[in-house]
Amino acid sequence: xxxxxxxxxxxxxxxxxxxxxxxxxxxxxxxxxxxxxxxxxxxxxxxxxxxxxxxxxxxxxxxxxxxxxxxxxxxxxxxxxxxxxxxxxxxxxxxxxxxxxxxxxxxxxxxxxxxxxxxxxxxxxxxxxxxxxxxxxxxxxxxxxxxxxxxxxxxxxxxxxxxxxxxxxxxxxxxxxxxxxxxxxxxxxxxxxxxxxxxxxxxxxxxxxxxxxxxxxxxxxxxxxxxxxxxxxxxxxxxxxxxxxxxxxxxxxxxxxxxxxxxxxxxxxxxxxxxxxxxxxxxxxxxxxxxxxxxxxxxxxxxxxxxxxxxxxxxxxxxxxxxxxxxxxxxxxxxxxxxxxxxxxxxxxxxxxxxxxxxxxxxxxxxxxxxxxxxxxxxxxxxxxxxxxxxxxxxxxxxxxxxxxxxxxxxxxxxxxxxxxxxxxxxxxx
Numbered sequence: 001x002x003x004x005x006x007x008x009x010x011x012x013x014x015x016x017x018x019x020x021x022x023x024x025x026x027x028x029x030x031x032x033x034x035x036x037x038x039x040x041x042x043x044x045x046x047x048x049x050x051x052x053x054x055x056x057x058x059x060x061x062x063x064x065x066x067x068x069x070x071x072x073x074x075x076x077x078x079x080x081x082x083x084x085x086x087x088x089x090x091x092x093x094x095x096x097x098x099x100x101x102x103x104x105x106x107x108x109x110x111x112x113x114x115x116x117x118x119x120x121x122x123x124x125x126x127x128x129x130x131x132x133x134x135x136x137x138x139x140x141x142x143x144x145x146x147x148x149x150x151x152x153x154x155x156x157x158x159x160x161x162x163x164x165x166x167x168x169x170x171x172x173x174x175x176x177x178x179x180x181x182x183x184x185x186x187x188x189x190x191x192x193x194x195x196x197x198x199x200x201x202x203x204x205x206x207x208x209x210x211x212x213x214x215x216x217x218x219x220x221x222x223x224x225x226x227x228x229x230x231x232x233x234x235x236x237x238x239x240x241x242x243x244x245x246x247x248x249x250x251x252x253x254x255x256x257x258x259x260x261x262x263x264x265x266x267x268x269x270x271x272x273x274x275x276x277x278x279x280x281x282x283x284x285x286x287x288x289x290x291x292x293x294x295x296x297x298x299x300x301x302x303x304x305x306x307x308x309x310x311x312x313x314x315x316x317x318x319x320x321x322x323x324x325x326x327x328x329x330x331x332x333x334x335x336x337x338x339x340x341x342x343x344x345x346x347x348x349x350x351x352x353x354x355x356x357x358x359x360x361x362x363x364x365x366x367x368x369x370x371x372x373x374x375x376x377x378x379x380x381x382x383x384x385x386x387x388x389x390x391x392x393x394x395x396x397x398x399x400x401x402x403x404x405x406x407x408x409x410x411x412x413x414x415x416x417x418x419x420x421x422x423x424x425x426x427x428x429x430x
Contacts, residue, residue: 044225046246047218055211057289058204063095063132066197067115073193074111080162081110082190083150083178085170088367089194091290095132098123104146104174107135108153118149147177154183165190195372199364200386205291206410209366209388212293213408213419215249215286220297221430227280227301233258233272240284249286249293252369257281262298263402265359265394276302279401285369292369294390295420296406299429308403311395312426314346315403318393319422322361322375323409326383326416333379336361339393340377348395355397362390365408387411 070093074082084090085106086098094115098105105119105127114134119127121139128137138149154164164185166175179187201209223240233256240254257264258272262281274280283296298315300308318339325338339361343349348356360376365388373381375389387410394404405423409416423429 044222046243047222049211049214049218049247055207055288056204058095058132058208060095060132062202062204063093064134066093067109067133070109070193070197071111073196074109074165077193078163079111079165079188079190079193080159080185081108081154081157082165082167082193083108083170083174084167084190085174087167087169088290088371089167089169089198091130092198092367093133094135095130096127097130097290098127100171106146106150106170106174108150110153110157110159113157116153118146118153120146145177147174147181150178151181151183154185159183159185161185163188165193167191167194198366198371199373199381200384201366201388201410202386205366206386206388208288208291209293209408209410210419212249212286212288212291213295215244215247215288216284216293216295217420217430218247219243219249219286220282220284220295223282224297224299224430227274229274229276229301231274233261236274236280236282240282244284244286247286249288252285252287252292253283255281255283257283257402260399260401262404263396263398263400265396265402265404274301277305278302279308279403281402281404283404283406290367292365292367293419294365294369294392294406294408296392296394296404297423297429298403298405299426304426308401309426311397311401311403312405314343314348315393315395315405316423316425318342318357318361318395319391319405319407322391322393323416323418326409326411328383328385328411328413330383331380332373332375332383332387332389333377333381335375336377336379343393343395356395357393358396359394361393362406364389383411385411385413 083106086100090096094107103120108116117135117137121141124137124139140146140149160183164187168189168191222243236256237254241251244251257267259278261268261272262279278301281298285292285294321339321342322335325335343357352358360374362375364371364373373379390406390408392404392406396402407418407420407422409418
C-alpha cells in the first residue's frame with residue numbers, strides 16, 4: 001500500500017469519523033431530520049434573532065489583503081514561498097472551500113507575485129467556484145504527481161536555496177515528496193506566520209462570529225424551555241441541531257451531557273436520560289460563512305442541591321476572573337493561571353487535577369472551533385486587539401456531576417467584549 005492509498009483510506013475515515021464532540025453527542029443530525037413525536041408535540045415557536053445588518057461572506061478584497069499581509073511577513077522572515085494544503089487556512093487566504101483526500105489540492109503562495117493553485121484537473125472548475133484571489137491554476141492529471149506541480153512553481157519563481165514554509169497541518173506524504181526535490185530549499189514551519197494573520201480578526205470576521213453566537217444562544221434558549229423528563233441526550237441534541245439550522249446557522253456540534261456524564265468534559269457512551277435533579281450540560285456551536293460559535297450552558301432539571309448551586313456559582317465567578325485578567329499585552333496563559341488560582345483557593349485542584357478544572361480555560365476561535373492562541377498555563381502569546389477566545393473554566397467532579405459555562409469574546413483596546421452575555425444564575429442559565 002503506497003502513501004496515497006493510505007491517504008485515501010485516512011480521508012475516507014475522516015468523513016466517516018465522528019468528531020470529538022460528535023462522539024460525545026452522537027452522530028450529527030441533519031437539519032431536516034424528524035424528531036421523536038413527543039418532541040414535535042412539545043415544540044414552541046422559534047425565537048427571534050437580534051436585529052442587525054445582513055452578514056456577508058468575506059470579500060475578495062479582504063482575501064487579497066490577507067495574502068498581501070502574509071507576503072509582507074514572509075519577506076521579513078526571509079521566506080520565499082509557503083505551501084498551504086486544503087483546510088481552514090486555505091479558505092482563509094484564498095476562499096477555496098475544499099476537503100482533504102488522496103487527491104491533493106493546495107496553494108503555493110510566493111513572497112512576491114500571485115499565488116498558484118495546484119488541484120486535480122477534473123476538480124478545477126469546482127475549485128474555481130470559491131477561489132477569491134487572483135491566482136494561476138496548475139491542474140494535474142490522475143497519472144501525475146501534484147508535488148511535481150508545486151516544485152515547478154518553485155522552479156519558475158527561482159526559489160532555489162530559499163526558505164519554503166509549510167502550513168503545519170499539511171500531511172507528511174506531501175512534505176516528504178517536497179523534501180526529495182524542493183530545489184535545495186530549507187523547509188520550515190509556517191505556523192508563526194499564519195498565526196500572525198489568523199489570530200487577529202477583522203470587523204467582517206467579528207460580524208460573522210457575532211451572528212453565529214446569536215444563533216447558538218437563541219437555539220439554546222429555545223431548547224432549554226423544551227427539555228422534559230425522560231428525554232435522552234440524543235433527543236436534546238437533535239432538537240438543538242434542528243433549531244440552530246432553522247435559525248440560519250448550520251450546526252457544527254451539539255454536545256449534551258446528563259447526570260454523571262457531565263463530569264467528563266467530552267462525554268460518555270453510557271445511556272443518559274433526564275430525571276429530577278439531573279445536571280444538564282450543553283456545549284453547542286454553529287457556523288456562518290465558516291466562522292464558528294462555541295457556547296456552553298449548565299443547569300439542573302428540577303430543584304438544585306446546595307452543592308450544585310455552589311459549584312455553578314464558582315464557575316460563573318471563574319468566567320468573570322478570566323475576563324478581568326484579560327488586558328492588552330498580558331500573556332494569554334496568565335488568564336488560565338488566574339482562574340486556576342481562584343479555584344485552588346476554593347478547594348479545587350490544584351492545577352489540572354480532579355476534582356477541578358482539568359482542561360484549559362479557553363481557546364482561540366474563528367474559522368476553526370479550536371485555534372491558537374490558547375488560554376492555558378505557559379502560553380506566552382501576548383493578548384492583542386482583535387484576538388478571539390472562548391471563556392470556559394468548568395469544574396468536574398467524577399462520580400457526581402460537572403458544570404461548564406462558556407461564552408466567546410474578543411479583545412478591544414478598552415478590554416474584552418463578549419459576543420453573548422454571561423449566564424445570570426443557575427435559575428436563569430441562558
